[in-house]
Amino acid sequence: MEKSSLASAARPTGVIGFFINMITDLGELVINWIAALGDLSLFSLRVWAWMLTRLPRRQTLLPNFYQIGVLSLPVVALTGTFIGMVLAVQSYAQFRAMHFESRLGAVINMSLVRELGPVLAATMLAGRVGSAMAAQLGTMRVTEQIDALSSMGANPIHYLVVPRFLGCIVLIPTLTIMADFMGVVGGAFYSIKILGIDSHEYWVNSQRFVGNYDLFTGIFKSLFFGAAIAMISCHRGFNCDFGAEGVGRAATSAFVYSFVLILIIDLFLGIGLDSVYMMLWPDGKKLLY
């Protein structure tokens, strides 16, 4: 992408110059952002086009699935467990003050399956897999391996991006379920065994308030998170600047942009899915009433 070099041309000085420079820099920033967004959109279209026309071979898919899914499981399980326990620790005091401690299970499990499980799994995936993808593809760009693939008549998007994209969207629901499950186990362990909440009350309330739709909401959102992570990380890698600094920057920006996008998607999908729920079940369950 061509970066506008207006800012590097001879810049006016003085007070008026200061404002002119500010507007110039802002304009340059906006132009670069729009160009980057357009580039990302075209990249996404090409990925979808390849995915719908020809799937990669099993030998190409499996190593990516292993990297993305199997190797991410331990870290997702571990963080899931701890986040469940942390939720119990943080919620207990407030709920106890309102004499609602028996409903601790409901709030912990609801938060986990709707929000924290999917967001946590996605964050771990962005950190562990997204950055690695950007760094790997960036290194391939810098060392001309992507050009080498093209020169051999292989399409780099089909060969490198589609397997990673498929790996992310197919396996992130599994990782989300793992994060949910371990969070539920961690939260229950801390609430029942350490805080001494009655286990019957804990599970009955959880069952009463956490429904299939909540579980679906979390898993459904995770698909979008997975797609965003794969698309942004691969795009960053493909557009990596030269040198070690360029690869480092691609890896860092892949995580930062993925994380920001995960939160934005989470907000809007959360609003959308809640509206759908209210439409389908206007008298649906509420946690506190």
Added chain:
Amino acid sequence: MTETSAEQLRPLVETHNLDVKFGRQHVLRDINLNIPRGQTVVIIGESGCGKTVLLKSIIGLVWPTSGEVLFDGRSLMKLKDHQLAKQRTRFGFLFQNAALLDSMSVGQNIAFPLREHTDKKQTEIDEIVRARLNEVGLPENVLNKKPAELSGGMRKRVGLARALALNPEILLYDEPTTGLDPVMSDVINELILRIRKQHPVTSIVVTHDMRTVQKVADRVVMLYPLPRLRDDEPQVIFDDRPDRLETSLDPRVAQFVRGEAGGRLLELQAQNNANRTQ
């Protein structure tokens, strides 16, 4: 004249008014080249003059800003993605640092084009891989090694074996001897010659190694960096047989061939000072 002989006479590669710009940086201007079948053309010129960009334009890895590249009479710019991919199987490209896929073993690297573009059985592929490896003088025990475990010379030879895998009609070499010791450089030069003898292949070699030029070239094309040319000066400053290099009357050619700095250092300093004051 029959259709077949007309095809034979037609240049394999043609560039018509090729122009390449990266942003505001103008790299190639109005390049017109015809490369006949079977010829070994060496493109020389100082660093940054656009040799590699020209080589990559010929295979469609760099898209020209204007002008076109014709391969076997067909414009690469007018091909669809899958057609371009098919045309590229007729090319072999040896990259400057070999560009071996580092997640794969040497054997898998050489087999890659065969797996992608042919329906050959594994035993046939293994046979071809071994034959190509033997052709570039590497032992079979490197087959299972990863590219990172190989020396620079070995990597280049694996890259060459991979480029030869599909029996290409044209081989593109991007600085094949750069970064190698003099003996290994000569090994690569010998390989270029041997490949030409064994296969009816057209070769384009980008280099600034004058020994490579003297050893392998049928024809030499010299490019000059655009920023140092006037708008009306051509970028190709030499296009002739290699033995005419020494007798060229163009001082820029003579300076490059003899490897003399001349006033270049002063010129670079003046350029830096001019940039600083801008």
